[in-house]
Amino acid sequence: MIQVAHDVRGIKGLCVITSKVFGDNRGWFMETYNQRDFNEAGINITFVQDNQSKSVKGVLRGLHFQKNFPQAKLVRVIKGAVFDVAVDLRKDSATFGKWHGEILTDEGKKQFLIPRGFAHGFLVLTDEAEFCYKCDELYHPNDEGGIIYNDPDINITWPEIDSPLILSDKDTKWPTLKELKLS
Numbered sequence: 001m002i003q004v005a006h007d008v009r010g011i012k013g014l015c016v017i018t019s020k021v022f023g024d025n026r027g028w029f030m031e032t033y034n035q036r037d038f039n040e041a042g043i044n045i046t047f048v049q050d051n052q053s054k055s056v057k058g059v060l061r062g063l064h065f066q067k068n069f070p071q072a073k074l075v076r077v078i079k080g081a082v083f084d085v086a087v088d089l090r091k092d093s094a095t096f097g098k099w100h101g102e103i104l105t106d107e108g109k110k111q112f113l114i115p116r117g118f119a120h121g122f123l124v125l126t127d128e129a130e131f132c133y134k135c136d137e138l139y140h141p142n143d144e145g146g147i148i149y150n151d152p153d154i155n156i157t158w159p160e161i162d163s164p165l166i167l168s169d170k171d172t173k174w175p176t177l178k179e180l181k182l183s
Helices: 035-040
Strands: 002-006 015-019 022-024 027-029 049-056 060-066 073-079 081-088 099-105 110-114 118-124 128-135 144-146
Touching (some): 073 118, 081 110, 099 110, 118 128
Antiparallel strands (some): 002 015, 022 027, 049 128, 060 118, 073 110, 081 099
16 A cells, blocks of 8 residues: 655656554554555656665765666665655756655654656755665666755755764766756
8 A cells, every 4th residue: 555646746757655654562564565555656667776885974975867778666765764866857848957855764663756857866854864765677787877955957956964964075076957958
């Protein structure tokens, strides 16, 4: 059983998904993915790869995408909290260059569905976070693209944290959206 908020902030395809949580004195249980429920909610994606990462507070990963083999992603946090961001890179979209961010936490148990054609990134808000995501296309290392996280035209409002940002070397060198050559 899921509840789906479709087209979040008017951006076609972005969805926030809440699963029913069953709890008792032993703890809790929830289904994080059920193909039938997703299909009934209008989400018809076949996932082919699951990923998991662990990061410390202040880590900012992204904004990443694959150029020729785009991926839809279903993301969630299983420990801690992150600010998760999707940026619309679909050139023919009315919301091209627009972004949406969701705070995802292990306690909130929300999931964020990011369709193909988006850049994706997240900032870790807690001392540590574990992040899981399903992808509908395999990862192709030579196909990776990115946009600098602080692109002034996209103007993402990243939460302020009491820790310095930690970025990979490549994430400090991505172009802006204006500089990016999208085919």
